[in-house]
Amino acid sequence: MTVRLDPRTKLYMIFVVSAVVMMSATNSLLWALRIVVTILPIAFLIMEKYYASALRFLILYVTALGITFTCLSEKSTGFFMAFLLGYCSIIVQFLPAMITAWYVLRTTKIDEFICVMQKMHMPDGITISLAVVMRFFPTIKEEYTSIRDAMKMREIMLGTGNVIKMVEYRIIPLMFSCVNIGDELSAAAITRGLGEKVKRTSVVELKMKVYDYLLVILFSVVLIVYVVFRNVK
Amino acid sequence: MNNKKLQAKDFITIGIFTALLFVIEFACGMLGFIHPYIVASYVILIPLLGAVPMMLFYTKIEKFGMITIMSVLIAIIMFVTGMGYLGAPLIIISGLVADIIAGMGRYKKSKNIMFSYGVFCFWICANYFPVVVTADSYRKNLLDGGYSKQYCDNLFRAINSKTISVLLALCFVFGCIGAFVGRAAVKKHFEKAGIA
Known part of the structure; x- marks a missing residue:
């Protein structure tokens, strides 16, 4: 099954993931959401047949996550531990955004991208x-x-x-x-008429499909949960 | 170049140089993985290395808005790669100011270009912004998240609000030095070839 997402959904994904990455996860629900948000782009990468990179990202993320969770405690002092934890937390922190950005970069064609940006009146x-x-x-x-x-x-x-x-x-x-x-x-x-005053037409036709809406809703929920937790605490 | 407004060709040039600058930043960023303290030396490395493409960039377009658009692009890329939105105002404002300074010299006077590049280099500090501005809450988050106190102390020994002003000053100084180096490189290589 191939699911081709609308570029607008992808841009929204980038936006949400970058925002979520900025906020720290303090309890298990937030961690779970963050992991979901990371796994989804990897799943899409597999769907678009980028098996090798999907596997690489997955291994890197799971390893870093595993090390962070097993070694992270009050007792983890010392030079080596601090080092290891530092690396792993950097990876866990930034990799979700990296994966999403990489996925969008690889799967969005330039003409689609320009078409979307024009539709959004950039x-x-x-x-x-x-x-x-x-x-x-x-x-x-x-x-x-x-x-x-x-x-x-x-x-x-x-x-x-x-x-x-x-x-x-x-x-x-x-x-x-x-x-x-x-x-x-x-x-x-x-x-090809780039930069002319007239409105350019585009070969690609963009349409939001059902799974686009589903994804948008899902990511919105994640964002809302993060914002709520941050402000309520 | 009679036309004062930016054309499609200029936008493409801006895109190319932004990509080049970002590749340089990324290469320097990789060095930061060796040891966290190297992260602090971004303020020296990136202005010096980035000066070469930037000085060529200054000679290429010479129209108002070129650095502003570049700074907006950098802000977007930084946000997308997970650096956050806190630094975005700093990046865009420094880009705008740099544009105005260079514009006063009509993008020709070397003194203006030097200062303009120095100001533009402030964007590098946006890398540290999430850590510095939110240092207290970030520290608390780390402790809540279960990091040991020693690790946090190590991490934050080098980071406090005084550091950011030092970093900004360093950016400016090395930006100006980098401008000299970059101009020399452009003179040596590109003017001879007739590209600049």
């Missing part, structure tokens, strides 16, 4: 720039990999020679290629 500047940012992370990674390979051929590697040279020889070529790609990208976009 200013053009933010829409276009954000879309470019989303598109660009994989490109930067790709470029960086090839630059690193080229530098290896010249024996400029991490840990050899001076640091300034190492950094310079990586950042500068990366910027060169990014600027060039940007020029090509804008040429391609402008020929």
